[in-house]
Amino acid sequence: MSVDNNIRYQAKPNYIRRKVGGNDILIPVAENVADFNGFIELNSTSAFIWDKLATPHTINEVADAVADEFGADKIIAFGDTKELFDLMLEHNMLVEVG
Amino acid sequence: MNTLTNAPERCPLNATFELTVRCNLKCKMCLFRHDDKENAEIIRNELTAEQWAGFAREAAEMGTVGVLITGGEPLLRPDFCEIYESIYRQGFMISLYTNATLVTPEIMELLRKYPPHKIGISIYGASPETYHKVCGNAAAFEKMLEGSRLLCTLPSVTEFRTTIIKDNFCDSRAIEKLVKENFGERHSVTQTRMVMKAVRGACADVESCRLSPQDNVKLSLQKSIDILRERIGDGFDENNVRIRQENLKKNADCSSAVNHRLSLFGCSGGMTAFAVTWEGKLQACQTLGAFSTDAVELGLKKAWETFPLSVKLPEPNKKCLNCEMSDLCQSCYALRYAETGNLEDCPEYACRDCEVMKSFCL
Known part of the structure; x- marks a missing residue:
């Protein structure tokens, strides 16, 4: 499944976001407990994107927000955001909201 | 101090x-x-x-x-x-x-x-x-x-x-x-x-x-012995099984542990x-x-x-400190305390277990 620019995506609620030893992590819960052999560590960009996806957004909206937040070039920000979206879709971490 | x-x-x-x-x-x-x-x-x-x-x-x-x-x-x-x-x-x-x-x-x-x-x-x-x-x-x-x-x-x-x-x-x-x-x-x-x-x-x-320590060691080796028996077939004699003991301490990469790595227990x-x-x-x-x-x-x-x-913690006892079977030993402070009622004595059951395990080693 690849990202559709026109669809709004939202983070699945089956992860609990924690701060552990200064690191941002996601603990899979509910039916997702067996999806990952452990927890997921987020870097600052992916933590920002995950938090943004608490509410539905398209990839373009998220990439623009990343560019603004980190002062990044819009094309580079889009590429990085797409890479993470693909990874999250592959691991069934996002839902399509329409 | x-x-x-x-x-x-x-x-x-x-x-x-x-x-x-x-x-x-x-x-x-x-x-x-x-x-x-x-x-x-x-x-x-x-x-x-x-x-x-x-x-x-x-x-x-x-x-x-x-x-x-x-x-x-x-x-x-x-x-x-x-x-x-x-x-x-x-x-x-x-x-x-x-x-x-x-x-x-x-x-x-x-x-x-x-x-x-x-x-x-x-x-x-x-x-x-x-x-x-x-x-x-x-x-x-x-x-x-x-x-x-x-x-x-x-x-x-x-x-x-x-x-x-x-x-x-x-x-x-x-x-x-x-x-x-x-x-x-x-x-x-x-x-x-x-x-x-x-x-x-x-x-x-x-x-x-x-x-008994004999049965306990036999049990811990049972799965491995069963696999060997299955692979070797009729000629297998479990009395001839010997274990090669790797010197983990010698082989381990201790570079990260050199800097006085300390713990409580x-x-x-x-x-x-x-x-x-x-x-x-x-x-x-x-x-x-x-x-x-x-x-x-x-x-x-x-x-x-x-x-x-x-x-x-008390000073460790000299027997355990200098024991040549320490690599095989299952004891820790918790086991020692459970077995002997104090933290420094030698847990006899664990010692006997080690001796039996040692007898299987090359």
Whole structure:
């Protein structure tokens, strides 16, 4: 499944976001407990994107927000955001909201 | 006075929450179960659901990632669901240890909503007769099977765990077979390597029921010997089996450990792990009750921070310090304390186990 620019995506609620030893992590819960052999560590960009996806957004909206937040070039920000979206879709971490 | 200038940072990554030391079974080798006569007193002193919820909140703030919920039998608590949910909702990697005999529809509903990341199911025999001998309850065998079938429908990783004593020694292979037949080939059974004496006022007379060191070592090698027998066939003679002992200390890459790597007990206890007992004491692990701080009085964070101040270790005894079998030895401070009643004596059972293991080595 690849990202559709026109669809709004939202983070699945089956992860609990924690701060552990200064690191941002996601603990899979509910039916997702067996999806990952452990927890997921987020870097600052992916933590920002995950938090943004608490509410539905398209990839373009998220990439623009990343560019603004980190002062990044819009094309580079889009590429990085797409890479993470693909990874999250592959691991069934996002839902399509329409 | 010598001070530690290079002590590694302590971080409470893993916690054990011992909800109770009561159990519906009466396993002969249980480390933790008290005599039933003490139950009324124990119930009076067990932490409340609110206290466990408070400790879970504190543990999350302290950076704890993994929480093992155990007992006794944790499902025996009438408020188990309330406690479990409050811990789970903090966002930990949850492990739940249970004997699987008290799995009710209410508990399954809860676990379906909040499945543990891992479930450890203890299994002590392959028949009602063995359950009667080991746990004093023949009917528990069917209940365990029934409960395990339900627990195996959850998305959690399931681990079957057993402890072999004289009464279920002849079932050790049958237990493995039963698990594979009932729950699938992917499941294997984890076996306690060394059964230590009961701790912290528990009532089991472990010495009278645990295996001789000869049988204990044989059991620990059993799976490997079975594989060899299958591969070699008729000519196989298990008396000729020898083990090559790798010098782990010599071969290990110690570059990261050179800089005076220190710990409290030579393990993760009190450094990256802790246990909270049923009455609210914070210990390095569930077994070592010699040192503790009061998490009820101090709060969990303060109890964790001040725990090292409670630890006063004697000089190690010279026999253990210079022992040529130290690479094979199963003992640690907790085992030594359980076996001898103090922290410095040599645990004879572990020594004899080592000697037998050594006789198998090249």
